Every structure is written in structure tokens, then in C-alpha cells.
Amino acid sequence: MNTYAVIMAGGSGTRFWPVSRSATPKQLVRIVGDATMIQATVARLQPLIPAERVLIITTAALAAETRRQLPMLKPEHVIAEPVGRDTAACVALAALVVTRMDPQAVMIMLPADQVITPADAFQAALAVGAEQARQGGIVTFGIQPRFAATGYGYIKLARKLADQNGISVNQAERFVEKPDAATATSYVAEGSYRWNAGIFAWRCDVVLGELERHCQWLTDALAPVGAAWGTPRFAQVLDDVYQPLQKVSIDYALMEKAKDIRVVTGAFTWDDVGSWDSLYDHLPLDQAGNALRGTVVAEGCRHSLLVAESGQTVTAVGLEGITVVATRDAVLVMPKGQGQEVKKIVDRLKAEGRGNLL
Amino acid sequence: MNTYAVIMAGGSGTRFWPVSRSATPKQLVRIVGDATMIQATVARLQPLIPAERVLIITTAALAAETRRQLPMLKPEHVIAEPVGRDTAACVALAALVVTRMDPQAVMIMLPADQVITPADAFQAALAVGAEQARQGGIVTFGIQPRFAATGYGYIKLARKLADQNGISVNQAERFVEKPDAATATSYVAEGSYRWNAGIFAWRCDVVLGELERHCQWLTDALAPVGAAWGTPRFAQVLDDVYQPLQKVSIDYALMEKAKDIRVVTGAFTWDDVGSWDSLYDHLPLDQAGNALRGTVVAEGCRHSLLVAESGQTVTAVGLEGITVVATRDAVLVMPKGQGQEVKKIVDRLKAEGRGNLL
Numbered sequence: 001m002n003t004y005a006v007i008m009a010g011g012s013g014t015r016f017w018p019v020s021r022s023a024t025p026k027q028l029v030r031i032v033g034d035a036t037m038i039q040a041t042v043a044r045l046q047p048l049i050p051a052e053r054v055l056i057i058t059t060a061a062l063a064a065e066t067r068r069q070l071p072m073l074k075p076e077h078v079i080a081e082p083v084g085r086d087t088a089a090c091v092a093l094a095a096l097v098v099t100r101m102d103p104q105a106v107m108i109m110l111p112a113d114q115v116i117t118p119a120d121a122f123q124a125a126l127a128v129g130a131e132q133a134r135q136g137g138i139v140t141f142g143i144q145p146r147f148a149a150t151g152y153g154y155i156k157l158a159r160k161l162a163d164q165n166g167i168s169v170n171q172a173e174r175f176v177e178k179p180d181a182a183t184a185t186s187y188v189a190e191g192s193y194r195w196n197a198g199i200f201a202w203r204c205d206v207v208l209g210e211l212e213r214h215c216q217w218l219t220d221a222l223a224p225v226g227a228a229w230g231t232p233r234f235a236q237v238l239d240d241v242y243q244p245l246q247k248v249s250i251d252y253a254l255m256e257k258a259k260d261i262r263v264v265t266g267a268f269t270w271d272d273v274g275s276w277d278s279l280y281d282h283l284p285l286d287q288a289g290n291a292l293r294g295t296v297v298a299e300g301c302r303h304s305l306l307v308a309e310s311g312q313t314v315t316a317v318g319l320e321g322i323t324v325v326a327t328r329d330a331v332l333v334m335p336k337g338q339g340q341e342v343k344k345i346v347d348r349l350k351a352e353g354r355g356n357l358l
Numbered sequence: 359m360n361t362y363a364v365i366m367a368g369g370s371g372t373r374f375w376p377v378s379r380s381a382t383p384k385q386l387v388r389i390v391g392d393a394t395m396i397q398a399t400v401a402r403l404q405p406l407i408p409a410e411r412v413l414i415i416t417t418a419a420l421a422a423e424t425r426r427q428l429p430m431l432k433p434e435h436v437i438a439e440p441v442g443r444d445t446a447a448c449v450a451l452a453a454l455v456v457t458r459m460d461p462q463a464v465m466i467m468l469p470a471d472q473v474i475t476p477a478d479a480f481q482a483a484l485a486v487g488a489e490q491a492r493q494g495g496i497v498t499f500g501i502q503p504r505f506a507a508t509g510y511g512y513i514k515l516a517r518k519l520a521d522q523n524g525i526s527v528n529q530a531e532r533f534v535e536k537p538d539a540a541t542a543t544s545y546v547a548e549g550s551y552r553w554n555a556g557i558f559a560w561r562c563d564v565v566l567g568e569l570e571r572h573c574q575w576l577t578d579a580l581a582p583v584g585a586a587w588g589t590p591r592f593a594q595v596l597d598d599v600y601q602p603l604q605k606v607s608i609d610y611a612l613m614e615k616a617k618d619i620r621v622v623t624g625a626f627t628w629d630d631v632g633s634w635d636s637l638y639d640h641l642p643l644d645q646a647g648n649a650l651r652g653t654v655v656a657e658g659c660r661h662s663l664l665v666a667e668s669g670q671t672v673t674a675v676g677l678e679g680i681t682v683v684a685t686r687d688a689v690l691v692m693p694k695g696q697g698q699e700v701k702k703i704v705d706r707l708k709a710e711g712r713g714n715l716l
């Protein structure tokens with residue numbers, strides 16, 4: 001009964017433009033550290049989950065680059081969804097494939113683009129979660145909120161089931177969507193709410209059973225995929241069954257309905273790094289509060305985020321609270337705190353037919 | 359008795375970094391308009407001074423690129439000074455060469471990197487200046503001050519000698535160096551001061567005679583250069599006589615001593631565009647007061663100068679009074695008004711061994 005990891009890596013966000021592009025979205029570029037987000041995600045699982053038990057679910061457009069970045073993975077373990085059909089289909093697909101490798105396997109599902117440190121505390125929490133999953137639980141990972149975030153979903157904890165080495169396990173009471181600021185503040189004050197990290201652990205047979213119970217049309221539709229795994233027909237079968245699927249999230253299909261959901265709260269710090277502004281929090285600051293990445297020459301700047309990629313050099317004089325991100329062919333400059341506005345630029349470039357920059 | 363133009367184009371300023379580089383300083387790049395500064399300077403003389411009567415004095419390092427940008431010039435008319443020996447040597451060299459082409463020639467000397475419009479008003483002023491030079495005058499061109507500039511030298515006018523079609527000719531009373539702000543303000547209020555444009559007109563025999571009178575060691579030293587013009591020995595002779603020369607400016611060697619100096623004030627606008635800040639004044643502004651050059655996408659920006667060169671795209675959100683200049687390999691960002699600080703960046707890059715960016 002081995003533990004597998006399945007990394008969900010089909011995202012196509014634009015919030016890290018101009019470093020992220022459609023062919024290399026956030027998970028496939030270096031945002032923090034020297035590795036790409038997905039390389040860091042795989043490395044962070046070692047040695048708990050060796051590379052031969054790591055699978056990636058991504059899109060057809062990203063599969064080749066994903067394999068290139070992860071040469072230690074078996075190429076067939078990078079699975080391309082023919083089309084995006086939301087997370088429930090992704091979970092079912094992963095469970096059907098992994099169950100062919102080991103019917104008793106525990107499967108940890110996690111996003112490819114989060115910043116989590118330190119790796120050993122993360123692995124310790126995963127080990128606790130995997131043990132809970134082995135016992136038959138549907139396990140999700142909660143993050144002690146550091147501030148009243150309105151950009152994350154929350155999990156309300158119920159009674160504590162276990163506590164070992166600072167890693168607690170609770171029954172989940174309920175899941176809540178992204179709250180407004182006042183609600184988020186009350187959650188943080190209340191103490192029994194956790195950020196929903198979007199990381200899960202379950203036995204394949206357990207999650208498939210739960211999905212069959214709550215969403216049988218999905219497991220019925222996908223059943224041929226499991227049968228085709230390891231055969232030359234796999235890609236064609238996957239395409240045939242995926243195209244007509246309805247989109248349903250795993251939260252809706254399963255988490256909001258399953259009974260025995262357990263929440264593991266670990267001792268690691270977690271951030272999904274949703275914008276250039278949040279990157280600022282992950283970089284060391286110089287004495288004037290500047291976060292510099294890449295080749296940067298700053299004179300008299302304060303509280304600025306200066307990022308040079310792809311051989312670019314960023315130079316700046318006298319900036320106060322400005323974000324500069326420069327790549328080989330595109331540069332973005334904006335005041336700090338306006339990270340969400342990148343979308344406007346991307347939309348303009350799209351409208352103006354500048355797809356070569358996206 | 360033809361009129362020749364000699365363009366002084368050996369400058370190596372860094373104020374337009376990162377667009378200007380040591381191999382392509384300001385005069386050899388596009389700062390305003392679609393032509394490089396030196397191309398615009400040659401074009402602005404047409405048809406008054408056809409290309410076959412235009413000479414360039416530059417440095418050995420820049421001669422090849424200068425010839426490449428000006429294919430309409432005779433290659434031998436782009437003369438490379440072996441080393442910089444200030445403007446008096448440059449004037450004497452030019453006069454010695456042009457006098458070999460036409461002993462009675464009038465020679466207009468002008469910098470390669472000024473913005474002057476419109477061309478017809480400029481040529482009209484040059485024609486008046488050339489006529490004054492033909493009569494034996496040492497002619498300099500004055501600009502009606504538009505503000506109390508402290509970055510330019512001034513010429514105090516004496517009595518008016520002529521006035522035709524809005525172009526006046528005055529005797530010069532004296533030259534003054536860059537004044538402080540209060541002095542500059544008094545000059546502008548007084549009305550009889552002109553900015554010194556650094557543009558001259560004289561007959562070759564007149565200027566050589568004046569130099570011989572006030573600075574004979576220079577004309578003596580350079581005499582072999584005139585004799586060698588048109589022979590294979592020219593470059594070697596030039597090198598031999600130039601290396602040991604003392605540096606003296608034409609202002610010191612001649613303008614402050616000559617008696618019959620006449621000032622032509624034309625009806626053209628003139629700017630030596632000394633920094634990115636001054637470029638802002640030469641570009642059309644959008645409704646929010648932004649000056650954009652190259653491929654720029656700006657959202658919610660005001661009073662900013664956004665420049666994209668070499669295939670770069672600059673994007674910006676919510677900037678207020680910021681200058682962004684982006685090239686293929688280097689980006690500069692600073693508040694408007696700090697254009698003089700570019701030097702700090704260049705000095706840092708030099709100190710850090712990043713000569714590849716300079």
C-alpha cells in the first residue's frame with residue numbers, strides 16, 4: 001500500500017505575466033527560488049514520495065514542457081487532459097489510473113503552484129494525512145490563517161481526532177467559499193477556521209467509492225479510462241470520455257457531501273502566491289525594503305519589487321513602492337498593490353492581437 | 359565658393375542609456391522621430407547643403423557605424439579623430455580638410471545630436487549665417503531663450519547688423535558660461551541674451567587665420583594634415599599630429615578672442631535634448647499627459663514617459679510621473695525629473711563589470 005502524489009498542473013493563469021505565458025504558465029516558470037513551481041513541488045515531496053510515484057495531470061498544450069522540466073518522472077506519468085473538465089473529473093481520472101498501479105494506494109492530490117516551506121514539516125503533515133487516508137478518511141489540509149484573507153476558501157474544524165508533533169487532525173465541520181473581509185476577520189478571530197489549501201489525501205478505492213455514491217455519472221463515464229491505462233488506446237479513450245463530461249468541482253461533487261472528512265493542520269507555511277504583490281513577501285528585502293530578483297541595479301529605491309528575467313537587467317532610480325518585471329520581450333511597471341490589474345494588460349494585448357506576448 | 363557642413367559627432371554621453379550605448383551614443387540612435395539624431399541632422403541640411411558637401415568628424419570607434427547610417431555621404435568624408443582633443447582641434451582639422459576641397463569655402467559646424475524644427479527655418483538662418491561668413495565674419499547661432507536654462511551657455515548681443523524675414527544678425531558682445539538660476543532669469547528678462555547653440559559658420563581661410571593669430575601652435579601642429587588629405591598617408595599623419603595635442607575648446611581658443619563675431623538668431627526651435635526628461639517635451643502627449651514611444655500599453659497612467667525600443671513592449675498600470683525605458687537587454691525606471699541620475703546607474707554598471715550593457 002504505497003502513497004502516490006498527483007499534481008494538478010493544468011492551470012493557465014495570467015497573474016504572473018510577463019514572466020508566465022500561455023505556453024509556460026505560473027507552474028512552469030521560476031517565480032520564487034531557482035526551480036520552476038512544478039519542479040519545486042515535486043522536489044518538496046522527496047523523499048516521502050519518490051519521483052516514480054508522482055503523476056502530473058496537465059493539458060495537452062503543456063504536457064511536453066512539463067515532461068521536459070521533470071525528466072525524473074516517467075513520461076507516461078504526465079497525463080494530458082484533452083479538455084479541462086474541472087477538478088472532480090481530474091480526481092476521478094487520477095484515482096482510476098493510480099488504482100491500476102496499486103489498488104490499495106493512498107493518493108495525495110496537490111496543486112503545482114504553491115509555495116510551501118519547510119519541506120520536512122510539509123512531508124510530516126502529508127505523512128499524517130496519508131495515515132488518516134489509509135484508515136479510510138477523506139483528508140484535506142488546512143492552513144492556520146496568518147491574516148483575514150478574502151482570496152481563499154476556509155474549512156471550519158470540528159472535534160480534534162489526533163495531535164502529534166504539532167500536527168493536528170480534526171473532523172471537518174464545513175467548507176466555506178471565499179468570505180468577505182468582515183467574515184474573514186471573524187474566522188481568524190474565532191480560531192477554528194483554516195485556509196483550504198486545496199491539498200487532499202485519500203485511498204483510491206475510498207475516493208472512487210465516494211464519487212460513485214455522490215456523482216455516479218462521472219465514475220461511470222470515466223471507467224473505460226482505467227481499463228485503457230497502459231495500452232496504446234489510452235489517449236484516444238481519454239479523449240472520447242472526457243469531451244462530453246460536465247464540469248463539476250471536487251468541492252461540489254464530493255467534499256461538501258462526504259461524511260468522514262478529516263483536516264490535517266501542519267506546521268508549514270503556505271502561500272498560493274497569487275500575484276506579483278504576494279511574491280514580494282517571499283523574497284529577502286534589502287535595507288530599504290526592496291525585493292530584488294535577477295540582475296537588478298537599484299539606486300535610492302524603497303519598498304519596490306524589481307524582477308529581471310530571461311537575461312534582462314532592470315535598473316531603477318528613486319522608485320517608491322513600484323513593481324517592475326522585465327523579460328526579454330515585455331516589461332510591466334505598476335505601483336505595488338495593483339497586482340490584480342495585470343489582467344487588464346493581458347486583456348488589452350489579447351484585444352490588440354498581440355498573442356505573441358501572451 | 360560653396361557652403362560645406364561639418365558635423366561634430368564624436369560624443370559619448372550616457373544620458374540616454376539604455377537606448378544609447380558606447381558603440382551607439384546619442385547621435386547614432388533614434389531618440390526623437392524615426393531617424394537617428396545624426397541622420398536627422400544631415401537630412402535637416404537638405405537641400406541647402408547637399409550630402410556631397412557634408413563631412414562628419416567622429417571617433418575611430420564610431421566611424422564605421424556612422425558611415426553605415428549615412429550611406430549618402432562619401433566614406434572618406436566621415437573623418438575619425440584618433441583621440442579627442444577638444445573642439446579647437448576639431449575645427450582646425452575640419453577647416454584644413456575643407457579648404458583642400460574649396461579654398462574659399464564657407465563651413466558650417468554643428469553638433470550631431472540636437473533637435474531643431476522646422477528644417478526650412480533652420481536652413482534660412484544657416485543661409486543668412488553663411489552669407490555673413492562669406493563677408494568674413496565669425497558667425498555663431500543664438501537661440502531666443504524659452505526659459506531660464508542653467509544648462510546652456512549664453513551670448514550677449516550687441517548692436518544689430520541686419521534683420522531679414524525674422525532672422526536677425528547682431529554683433530556679439532560676450533559669451534557667458536552656464537549661469538546660475540538667478541543669473542539665467544535675469545538674462546531671459548533682459549532680452550538681449552541668446553542660448554549658445556554651438557553652431558558656427560565661417561570661411562575656412564578666415565577661421566584658420568583667426569586660429570593662427572590666437573592659437574598658432576595648433577595650426578602649426580595640424581598643418582601636415584591638410585597636406586595629407588586625399589593621400590593614403592592621411593590617417594597616419596592625423597594620428598601623428600593629434601596624439602601630442604593639448605586640449606583646447608574653440609570657445610577659449612577663438613570665440614572669446616576674435617573681434618568680429620556675429621550672432622544669427624533664427625526662427626527655429628532648438629533643444630539639445632539632454633536627458634530622458636527633455637525628450638518628454640518632444641513627444642505628443644495622450645489625454646492623460648503620457649508620452650509614449652514604441653510599443654506601449656498603458657492603463658490608468660498619467661504624466662509618464664514610456665519608451666519601448668528594440669522590439670520590446672512596455673506595459674504599465676497606474677503610473678504617475680514615471681519614466682520607463684526598455685530595450686532588449688536593459689530597462690530603466692525612474693520618476694520623471696531624475697533624468698540626470700542615469701549617470702549613477704551607468705557608473706554602477708561600469709563598476710560591476712557590466713560593460714556589455716554600456
